Amino acid sequence: MAPLPPGSTIGILGGGQLGRMLAMAGARLGLKSHIYCPDADSPAFQVADGHTIAAYEDQAALEAFAASVDAVTYEFENVPATTAEILARHKPLRPGARALAVSQDRLTEKTFMRDLGIATAPFADVASLEDLKAALSDIGTPSILKTRRFGYDGKGQTRIDTADDAAAAWQAVGETPSILEGFVDFEAEISVIVARDTDGHVAAYDPARNAHRNHILDTSTVPSGYDATVEAEARTLAEKIATELDYVGVMGVELFVTSTARKLVVNEIAPRVHNSGHWTTEACAVSQFEQHMRAVAGWPLASPARHSDAVMTNLIGDDVTDWLSLAREPQAGLHLYGKGDARPGRKMGHITRISPKA
Amino acid sequence: MAPLPPGSTIGILGGGQLGRMLAMAGARLGLKSHIYCPDADSPAFQVADGHTIAAYEDQAALEAFAASVDAVTYEFENVPATTAEILARHKPLRPGARALAVSQDRLTEKTFMRDLGIATAPFADVASLEDLKAALSDIGTPSILKTRRFGYDGKGQTRIDTADDAAAAWQAVGETPSILEGFVDFEAEISVIVARDTDGHVAAYDPARNAHRNHILDTSTVPSGYDATVEAEARTLAEKIATELDYVGVMGVELFVTSTARKLVVNEIAPRVHNSGHWTTEACAVSQFEQHMRAVAGWPLASPARHSDAVMTNLIGDDVTDWLSLAREPQAGLHLYGKGDARPGRKMGHITRISPKA
Numbered sequence: 001m002a003p004l005p006p007g008s009t010i011g012i013l014g015g016g017q018l019g020r021m022l023a024m025a026g027a028r029l030g031l032k033s034h035i036y037c038p039d040a041d042s043p044a045f046q047v048a049d050g051h052t053i054a055a056y057e058d059q060a061a062l063e064a065f066a067a068s069v070d071a072v073t074y075e076f077e078n079v080p081a082t083t084a085e086i087l088a089r090h091k092p093l094r095p096g097a098r099a100l101a102v103s104q105d106r107l108t109e110k111t112f113m114r115d116l117g118i119a120t121a122p123f124a125d126v127a128s129l130e131d132l133k134a135a136l137s138d139i140g141t142p143s144i145l146k147t148r149r150f151g152y153d154g155k156g157q158t159r160i161d162t163a164d165d166a167a168a169a170w171q172a173v174g175e176t177p178s179i180l181e182g183f184v185d186f187e188a189e190i191s192v193i194v195a196r197d198t199d200g201h202v203a204a205y206d207p208a209r210n211a212h213r214n215h216i217l218d219t220s221t222v223p224s225g226y227d228a229t230v231e232a233e234a235r236t237l238a239e240k241i242a243t244e245l246d247y248v249g250v251m252g253v254e255l256f257v258t259s260t261a262r263k264l265v266v267n268e269i270a271p272r273v274h275n276s277g278h279w280t281t282e283a284c285a286v287s288q289f290e291q292h293m294r295a296v297a298g299w300p301l302a303s304p305a306r307h308s309d310a311v312m313t314n315l316i317g318d319d320v321t322d323w324l325s326l327a328r329e330p331q332a333g334l335h336l337y338g339k340g341d342a343r344p345g346r347k348m349g350h351i352t353r354i355s356p357k358a
Numbered sequence: 359m360a361p362l363p364p365g366s367t368i369g370i371l372g373g374g375q376l377g378r379m380l381a382m383a384g385a386r387l388g389l390k391s392h393i394y395c396p397d398a399d400s401p402a403f404q405v406a407d408g409h410t411i412a413a414y415e416d417q418a419a420l421e422a423f424a425a426s427v428d429a430v431t432y433e434f435e436n437v438p439a440t441t442a443e444i445l446a447r448h449k450p451l452r453p454g455a456r457a458l459a460v461s462q463d464r465l466t467e468k469t470f471m472r473d474l475g476i477a478t479a480p481f482a483d484v485a486s487l488e489d490l491k492a493a494l495s496d497i498g499t500p501s502i503l504k505t506r507r508f509g510y511d512g513k514g515q516t517r518i519d520t521a522d523d524a525a526a527a528w529q530a531v532g533e534t535p536s537i538l539e540g541f542v543d544f545e546a547e548i549s550v551i552v553a554r555d556t557d558g559h560v561a562a563y564d565p566a567r568n569a570h571r572n573h574i575l576d577t578s579t580v581p582s583g584y585d586a587t588v589e590a591e592a593r594t595l596a597e598k599i600a601t602e603l604d605y606v607g608v609m610g611v612e613l614f615v616t617s618t619a620r621k622l623v624v625n626e627i628a629p630r631v632h633n634s635g636h637w638t639t640e641a642c643a644v645s646q647f648e649q650h651m652r653a654v655a656g657w658p659l660a661s662p663a664r665h666s667d668a669v670m671t672n673l674i675g676d677d678v679t680d681w682l683s684l685a686r687e688p689q690a691g692l693h694l695y696g697k698g699d700a701r702p703g704r705k706m707g708h709i710t711r712i713s714p715k716a
Binding site: 023024029030032045048286300302303308327328331332334335337354 | 361363364365378381382385386387388390403404405406407640643644652657658660661663678681682686688689690691692694695696698707712714
């Protein structure tokens with residue numbers, strides 16, 4: 001299919017900060033955005049050419065939305081399968097349904113990796129308390145019980161320290177279909193933002209090293225501090241996953257670097273622009289947001305080369321009250337998401353500090 | 359006055375590419391934009407939170423607009439004085455009325471420079487054919503007769519090669535109040551993008567060297583190729599002008615570098631973000647557009663330091679048909695303005711190619 005010309009409209013499901021930054025990046029290229037979100041107060045509406053306020057299950061609204069745009073993408077992986085089907089029937093949905101199916105379900109995701117020969121944490125399917133007990137005797141403790149679906153930022157998961165905690169853990173996850181994961185002894189989490197275009201070309205940005213606070217991403221740092229071998233392997237893994245999924249768009253791939261052997265273990269993938277790739281806005285000629293919009297519009301990818309070193313720090317909840325002093329920092333890009341209420345744990349903005357490449 | 363908090367709305371007069379890029383830059387900081395423009399098809403509407411379609415002389419519409427925003431700025435210097443007065447009565451107008459008055463009238467502008475001891479081309483007030491003849495005998499030929507008001511991109515001006523052409527030239531400018539300017543023997547035009555905040559701090563980006571094609575800016579290159587003395591003097595002149603005007607916002611200052619002595623002569627000032635500053639988006643942590651929105655919102659200025667060398671090239675008229683091959687270039691930021699019709703001479707986009715600092 002030919003690239004969508006400038007002036008085309010990209011439909012974006014989800015009106016949070018990722019949808020907002022996607023819309024702004026598309027606008028650079030002369031692409032219009034139409035945001036679809038049930039929340040009337042969505043930050044992305046402020047910068048988009050059009051918006052629809054409707055539930056993700058509203059078939060009539062979805063069809064009208066699809067009719068008004070030239071391609072559809074999304075800012076979050078938990079797009080209901082029926083929603084995706086309705087949209088894909090009318091317009092190109094990028095990334096496609098397979099990327100959603102794999103990334104929405106931790107068991108499917110881990111099985112997909114295993115089938116590709118990519119290392120993951122040891123895991124087992126847990127559909128009942130009996131399954132959990134069997135899995136614990138197999139995988140051991142400490143381990144983590146996670147719901148297969150709808151987990152993020154540490155939600156929907158519980159740590160198990162002894163096999164005696166099985167029943168309590170099974171209750172803690174709401175007795176829903178889950179997966180038991182063994183602990184990976186890792187010294188760092190890194191992530192790769194990889195892009196793939198409609199012609200199958202792939203381009204990965206430099207890996208970032210991520211640090212968390214209260215289960216939420218705190219900082220992403222490039223360069224990662226790992227040597228060229230580790231970084232090249234991380235990039236190769238991410239490109240392999242994108243290619244196997246016949247993926248179109250930007251994907252975030254989180255990996256653990258194991259403590260002793262420095263082997264790479266895939267933690268999870270996100271079929272969308274990713275918080276750990278926000279640094280690309282300041283440190284590259286073309287950001288992950290524009291890269292995604294290029295792929296969705298059928299355009300060629302940009303070079304992911306980096307001109308600066310960077311540290312991205314999230315502004316969570318009350319962190320954002322420091323906006324005025326943050327605005328005074330030299331060589332920093334401050335981003336505020338246009339959200340009204342700085343609730344604890346809410347992502348309100350981020351700041352990326354750059355420095356010359358070391 | 360305290361800085362406007364994130365979530366505030368900046369009103370922008372004018373809905374072209376400059377208003378569009380201002381709105382996008384404000385959104386980075388969590389500032390909303392409301393665009394006021396008579397053209398229903400304004401590119402800036404696509405990325406703004408709100409817009410008003412009305413004439414610049416429509417007092418009721420201007421007052422409703424002023425009531426809905428927290429501060430007002432503009433993307434073009436020819437804001438009618440009455441419009442500026444109405445808006446300034448209700449909300450802070452930044453830059454202020456003085457900057458408009460000085461920059462709208464070539465005679466006022468040149469007189470302002472002369473009073474500051476800043477070199478300009480030789481000039482004379484021309485209110486009649488008799489004035490023009492007297493001015494020609496004073497200034498000589500070749501020289502240029504320019505209307506005092508409403509000239510841009512070579513419009514509203516005519517070259518005079520001999521004194522015999524006086525009557526024809528006077529007719530060519532429509533017998534309107536004009537200014538005769540002597541030729542400056544210059545080897546290059548450079549420009550400085552300077553910003554001044556509400557506290558009087560100034561910050562100038564590195565000077566760019568500009569090249570024109572058909573009287574329209576073609577390329578802006580940083581570094582300019584001039585030595586530190588010339589660049590420092592250019593910056594100092596720009597900062598002095600901003601300070602003398604009690605200016606708030608970003609201003610473009612165009613200067614000629616004379617051929618033999620390499621002296622600086624001010625050509626003109628623009629009380630707004632400037633085409634020759636577009637390179638700052640790719641080559642600095644904070645662009646001229648964000649810098650302007652910061653000043654207008656009463657925020658502190660960002661550092662104008664540059665992390666990369668850059669060449670910005672305008673895409674005029676049909677140039678934009680090459681968008682797909684331009685999108686393939688590595689280390690380049692491509693900007694398309696969301697305009698429908700690529701008329702000859704129309705600014706459709708630009709591309710900024712960056713490289714490591716030499």
